[in-house]
Amino acid sequence: MLNCRAVRSPLRILGERLAADPSRVVLRPFHLAWQENVAERTRAELLVADILALDEAAAEMELDGVWKDFSERHWQIGQIFDERFGEIAEDMTLAPESVSPVKRRLIGAYFCHEYSYAAAALMNPSIVAHPDQSGIDGDQLRFVMSMRAVGEGHISSVAFREGIVGPAGDFALWPQSGHAMAAVPDDRHRLGPDDATMVHRQPDSAISNSVLFPVTEAQRNGLEDLRLVQFTHDDGSSEYLGTYTAYSGHAIRSELLRTRDFASFCLEPLAGRAARNKGMALFPRKVGGKYLIVGRQDGKNITLLSSSELTRWDDEGTPLLTPQFPWEFVQMGNCGSPIECDAGWILFTHGVGAMRKYSLGAALLDRDDPSRVLGRTACPILSAADSDREGYVPNVVYTCGALAVGREIFIPYGISDSAIGFASATIDDLLNLMV
Structure with missing residues (x-):
């Protein structure tokens, strides 16, 4: 042999x-799936409601914090947040014109995450x-x-x-x-x-x-x-x-x-x-x-x-x-x-x-x-x-x-x-x- x-x-x-x-790392959509329905509303709907309830100054402060933490780690981060908001709005039949630009981008940020x-x-x-x-x-x-x-x-x-x-x-x-x-x-x-x-x-x-x-x-x-x-x-x-x-x-x-x-x-x-x-x-x-x-x-x-x-x-x-x-x-x-x-x-x-x-x-x-x-x-x-x-x-x-x-x-x-x-x-x- x-x-x-x-x-x-x-x-x-x-x-x-x-x-x-x-x-x-890349930015990826973040999905809320575990225990999806809470009190006849989805966790995603509850999260959006909490963000919309913020006053404009608080929303701006939160978005500023996200920007400082992540904007240098990703290209076109604002555009990605805007596009992610558009997907969430479509899924929830949420009227985009009813949401301020700051809160649109903040909602997008909440529904994204970094993925290594x-x-x-x-x-x-x-x-x-x-x-x-x-x-x-x-x-x-x-x-x-x-x-x-x-x-x-x-x-x-x-x-x-x-x-x-x-x-x-x-x-x-x-x-x-x-x-x-x-x-x-x-x-x-x-x-x-x-x-x-x-x-x-x-x-x-x-x-x-x-x-x-x-x-x-x-x-x-x-x-x-x-x-x-x-x-x-x-x-x-x-x-x-x-x-x-x-x-x-x-x-x-x-x-x-x-x-x-x-x-x-x-x-x-x-x-x-x-x-x-x-x-x-x-x-x-x-x-x-x-x-x-x-x-x-x-x-x-x-x-x-x-x-x-x-x-x-x-x-x-x-x-x-x-x-x-x-x-x-x-x-x-x-x-x-x-x-x-x-x-x-x-x-x-x-x-x-x-x-x-x-x-x-x-x-x-x-x-x-x-x-x-x-x-x-x-x-x-x-x-x-x-x-x-x-x-x-x-x-x-x-x-x-x-x-x-x-x-x-x-x-x-x-x-x-x-x-x-x-x-x-x-x-x-x-x-x-x-x-």
């Missing part, structure tokens, strides 16, 4: 790390080429990286980070120079449980400062593990697509994020029997006239699925990769969308072995018939070691997508569900390791 401890990994581990950061979206964890990144490549040298690539951020209540959201990567994995992340801002739903009403939802980032917020939060009941407890891919349609047009898991707190389903510019986003449920499972990753183009996805339909093996529709997946698929080596005996799964190269499709995988230790591997699929596996790594290319074993979930390395930069592949990866590291490898080194 092959001694994997003696096999040298082709990956170069790069120095930078991103970790959970409780100082990154990455206080608990930052993990499971995916990465695509940035829509704007202007001013970039020929051997460099600007990128957008998505990250799963976990905050209070273990609610998962999607955060972003921009950067530039060049040869040999040399990269730089753009600084987060401003305050974080939550993306805004275009219409919070009149949405059915299976309707697509549109959200947009605030015009003054950079991609790196924007966060996508759950907006529907099906997403209530989180948007998990977005797997981004730059998809090329039959007509040559390009669109960014990302499969992710929507978690309501008691059920999961797969959904699809769609965007062309990372300014507006469509969040759309996937239909069909196969969409009930986690960890689906799209191929970056049709193959053989079909959309293809790699997923894990049975909880153990990697499955290849096909569909003639992007948003409907009825095909239960066929097994593509099954656990063969000890480090993947418990289960296997994909680590993002396959990457096309001259030799075929490189698919990064994860395997789970003894003591629930996660490791990364890779496989090569036939370019014209991806159901044919041409090779796979017998040993992990990356496993948690030393201090990287410690974290929210120990002994885990995981990625939701890598990016080809010439003959190099740049791989951001999650570290024990607590931080994000970076690695790179040449395509040739990866292929040479496969059996």
